[in-house]
Amino acid sequence: MTDSKSVHDKPKSDVTRRNFLRALAGAGGAALAVAALDKLEANPQAVLAAYEEQVQEFTTAQIGASSTADLQALDTVERMRIELLRALQKPKNERHWVMVIDLRKCVGCHACTIACVAENKLPPGVVYRPVLEEEIGTYPNVTRRFTPRPCMQCDNPPCVPVCPVTATYKNEDGVVVVDYDQCIGCRACIAACPYGARTFDFGYTYTETTPVAAALVSQNTGDDYERVANFEYGKSRPRTEEHLSPIGNVRKCHFCLHRVGVGQLPACVTTCIGRATMFGDANDPDSLVAEMIARPNVLRLKEELGTEPRVYYLV
Numbered sequence: 001m002t003d004s005k006s007v008h009d010k011p012k013s014d015v016t017r018r019n020f021l022r023a024l025a026g027a028g029g030a031a032l033a034v035a036a037l038d039k040l041e042a043n044p045q046a047v048l049a050a051y052e053e054q055v056q057e058f059t060t061a062q063i064g065a066s067s068t069a070d071l072q073a074l075d076t077v078e079r080m081r082i083e084l085l086r087a088l089q090k091p092k093n094e095r096h097w098v099m100v101i102d103l104r105k106c107v108g109c110h111a112c113t114i115a116c117v118a119e120n121k122l123p124p125g126v127v128y129r130p131v132l133e134e135e136i137g138t139y140p141n142v143t144r145r146f147t148p149r150p151c152m153q154c155d156n157p158p159c160v161p162v163c164p165v166t167a168t169y170k171n172e173d174g175v176v177v178v179d180y181d182q183c184i185g186c187r188a189c190i191a192a193c194p195y196g197a198r199t200f201d202f203g204y205t206y207t208e209t210t211p212v213a214a215a216l217v218s219q220n221t222g223d224d225y226e227r228v229a230n231f232e233y234g235k236s237r238p239r240t241e242e243h244l245s246p247i248g249n250v251r252k253c254h255f256c257l258h259r260v261g262v263g264q265l266p267a268c269v270t271t272c273i274g275r276a277t278m279f280g281d282a283n284d285p286d287s288l289v290a291e292m293i294a295r296p297n298v299l300r301l302k303e304e305l306g307t308e309p310r311v312y313y314l315v
Contacts (some may be wrong), residue, residue, distance in 0.1 A: 018104050076275040077265065079288055085263050087281035092172040097255055098284040099266075100292040103312040107275035108133060108146035112268035112277060119256065119267035121230035123239070124204040128197075128253035129268055148277065151176065151197040151253035151267070152309030153302065159189035161199065168250075174310070175255050177233060180245035189250055194302055195309075203239070203247035234258045255279070 051168035074082070087095050108131055116122065116129045132147040157176050159168050167182035168189050190198045207223045229238040230246075232254065237246055260279075264270075270281045280289040293296065293312045300309045 017199065030155060033172075066086075075114070076278065076288065077270055079264055080269065080278060080280055081263070083280050083284060083287045084260065084265060087284060087287075088261075088263060090283075094283060096310075097152060097153070097173060097175060097260070097284040098280070098289050098293065098310045098312060099153075099255065099269075100278040100289050100298075100312045100314065101272075102276045103145065103147060103276070104314060105274040106131070106146045107150060107274055107276075108144065109273060111271045111273055112148055115267040115271035116253070119230075120232055121155070121226070121228065121239070121260075123201060123226065124206055126199045126201050126251050128199075133174055134296075142180075147313070148197065148268070149197065149301075150311060151255075152195050152307065152311045153255060155308035155310065156306055158192045158194060158305075158307060162186065162188045162192040171257075171262075173255075173257065175257060176252070177254055177257070178250060180233075180237070180249045183249040185248045185250065187250060194307065198250050198252045201246050201249055201251050203242060205239075231258050234261065 001117070040149070056100075060261055094118055110131050113127065113129050113131055117127070120128065122128065129148055129150045132149055134145050134147070136140055136145050137143055153175050157168075157170065159176065160170065163169075164186060165182050167179045167184070168176065168177070171177050185200065190200065202255075205223060205226045207226060227239045229236040232246070234257070237244075239247060239248075242280055256264075257266075259266060266279055269277045278289050278292060280287045282290050282293060289312075292314060295314065297315055298312050299315060300312055
């Protein structure tokens with residue numbers, strides 16, 4: 001006899017946020033956390049406004065107190081974060097976002113790839129930042145070279161003019177973006193991109209063929225995680241329906257604009273264990289990226305095509 005209860009029906013849990021906080025932090029710490037949570041739930045707008053004001057005051061103080069010498073003494077990620085906050089004070093048309101990747105520091109750990117997948121909830125077959133591997137040299141003097149390959153964010157992008165519905169375009173930040181609501185999935189831009197930086201979302205999930213009994217985490221739980229919303233381009237997009245965007249759309253790296261806009265570095269930058277990936281405003285002469293791209297050992301991929309990529313490599 002078939003059980004009428006759906007496999008997707010879950011038992012109600014008595015685990016609440018307050019219970020979790022109490023178990024995690026103990027009586028003393030949990031009391032403070034629960035009080036803060038109650039305050040947030042009672043008047044969220046007031047609490048968030050106060051928080052944003054404190055962040056703004058802290059940011060202004062840091063930017064004002066940080067000289068070039070001070071910044072150079074900081075960890076690379078912290079320096080880039082302060083420079084990012086400084087760049088965000090400028091009008092959009094005065095910024096020039098670039099990414100610099102030091103191939104001498106890349107160890108091929110693929111942490112940037114995984115961070116990008118986690119940040120953007122990427123499904124199977126969709127990768128924004130692969131790391132290309134190649135063996136160079138002649139035996140016995142051989143070594144391996146690793147080349148992270150995000151979207152080049154070209155200033156003269158071949159993918160833009162071929163889009164029949166103008167779903168791909170350069171936004172005010174100078175970053176090539178995709179309007180998922182406009183995209184018809186024709187994939188002309190995939191063929192036009194000389195860097196292979198675009199992939200198509202067929203709507204697959206990792207848990208589709210996972211046996212329920214053999215799964216460490218249940219199939220339903222894993223499937224729910226895969227269908228939660230991502231926030232690319234600052235818009236919530238859950239993968240709850242078969243043909244709902246971004247399913248059926250072309251997808252690509254977008255320099256994590258949803259993070260950059262609120263003062264956070266792209267996920268791949270903060271995760272790089274070797275500090276091989278740098279990001280910032282090249283129009284700021286005191287920025288780390290401006291310093292890097294002025295070096296003689298810098299190059300850009302396929303410059304001869306006239307694409308004017310915004311991703312630079314140090315070799």
